[in-house]
Amino acid sequence: MNKYFSTKLSIFVFTAPALLLFTVFCVYPLLPEIWMSLHDHDGFRNLGFVGLDNYREVLSTPSFWTAHKNTYLIVGISLLLGLPLSMMLSLFMDVQTPRLRRFFKTAAMFPAILSVTVVAQIWLAFYEPNWGLFNRILQSIGLSDWTHSWLTEKRTVMPSIGLSFLWQYIGLNAILFYTGIKTIPKDYYEAALLDGASFAQVCLKITIPLLQNVIKYVLILSTLGSMAFYSHVRVMTAGGPGDTSRTVIYQMYYTAFDTSQFGKGTAIAVIFIIQCLVISFIIQRFVARGKLEF
C-alpha cells in the first residue's frame, strides 16, 4: 500500500484538486489584475495603457503611506502583543483542571467564531464617547480626564481598532499553541521536574523550542491575517476620520470601488501581494529552520 501512495504520481493525484482550485482562484486572477494595474480602468472601461503611471501615482499618495503605517501597526500589535498573550493563555490553559480547561477553551474560541460585524459593533459600543463602556468606567472611577473619543482621535483610533482585532483572534492562536503543547511528549516535562526546573525554565527550555513549527505557522497566519486587516476598519470607522484609520486593503478597496480608479486599486493590490510574498519568504527562511532534538 505504501509503495503505491508514496509515488510521485499518487502524490500528484491527491494534491491535484487542491492545486487546481488554488491555481484557478488564486493564481490565475493575478494575470488580469496585473494587466489592469498597467491601464487606466474605471471598472467599466479600459481608458488606455499607462504603464507604471498607476504605481507612481499610488506611491506618491499620502493616504497610501498612512495605510501602510496603520497596517504595520496592526501587524506589530498582533505579533508583539497578540502572540505572547496567546502563548501565555495556552500555557495557562495547560495547567488547569480539565473542567476549567474546557471553560477556557470555549471562552477562547468564542470571539473567533463571531462574525466580524458583530465584534466590530460590540467594540463600537464600548468606544462610544458619550455613553460607551470604557468612558463610563473611566468617569465612574474619577478618571474623566482619560476619556477619549476613541475612534475619532488620530492617536487612539488605530490602537482601539487593533484591540478589537486582538480580542477576536487571541483565543484562536492560544488554541493552536495549546494543541501544539499537547503533542510534546510528557517525558521531557517529567525529566525537567526531576531536575528541579521551574515553570519558567520548562516553558523557555522545553515548551517554546518544541513548539517552533507551530509558532512559525501561527506567525505566518497572524502576520498575513493582520496585513489583510479590513473588516473591522470598514465597520468601525470606514477608514476615518478622513483616511486616518485606513489600511492597505481598505485603501485598495477605496481607490478601486469608491473612486472608480481600478487601475490604481489593482496597483495597490500588486504591491500588497509582493509584500506578503516577501514576508512569507522571510519567515519561512529564517524562523525555526532547524530540527530540534533533545
Next chain:
Amino acid sequence: MVPAVTPGKDGWGVKLFMLQQMIQVGDPQAMADLVSNKTNFDNPSVQEGAARIETMVKAGVFPDGIANLDYGPAMEMFTSKKAAMLMMFTWELPNLAKDETVDFFPFPAASDKYDPTKNVQFWGSPLNGYAVSGKTKHPDEAVKLAEFLAMADALYFETTGAPIALQTGNPPADKSPLMQKFVDWYNPIPNKIASMALNSLDARTSAEMSTEGANLLTGEYAAADFNKAMNKLWSENTWFKN
C-alpha cells in the same frame, strides 16, 4: 443633551447636504454657481461653508465623536432625546412626524443674501434613481423598464407616507400636520438649488469629499485646509467634462 446631531461617519452628512446648506445660507447664488461649475472653492462665499461647519463643531453643537457617528445611532440620539435637534433630509419627516413633539425649521440665514422662504436645497423625491442612457440601442424598452421601476418605487413610498413626485392613481394619503406644514413651506419656494452631491461630482471627487468632510467634523482639521484640498479636487473633477 447635545444641541444637534447628524450622521457624520464617512463624511456622509457633510457631502450630501451639510456643506451645501452652510454655503447657501450665506450666498445661495454662490452655491448655485458651484453646482453648475461656474465657481470653485476659491470663492470666499463657498469657503465660508466649511468655516461654518468648523465653527459648529468647535462650539460643541454636535456630540463627541460626530465624525464616526453612523446614521442609525444619529437618528437614535434624536428620537431618544439625547440631541435637541437633528440635521437631516426631509425624507425622515414621515417617520419623525409620529412624535407630535417634533417640528422642523429651515436653517437660519447667515447673511442678507439668503431668505429661507425663497431658497432651498433640492434633492427631489425618492424617485430620482432611474435614468435611461442616451446611447442605448433599445430606448423604448429601456424607458418602459425605468417607468416600471419608478412606479414600483412610488407605490412603496406611498405606503410609508413619503412625498412622491409620481401620480400612482391612488388617492393621496392624508398628511400629518407636520407633513402638511412641510409641503406648504416647500412647494412655493421659487429658488430650488440642485444638490451638488448628485449633480456635480464624479466618483473620485465624491469619495474624496466624504473623506475631507469627515476630517472637518473631527474639529482638528481647519476649514482652510478643507477648502484647499477641495479646490485641488474640484480642478480634477471630470463630471463636467463628460
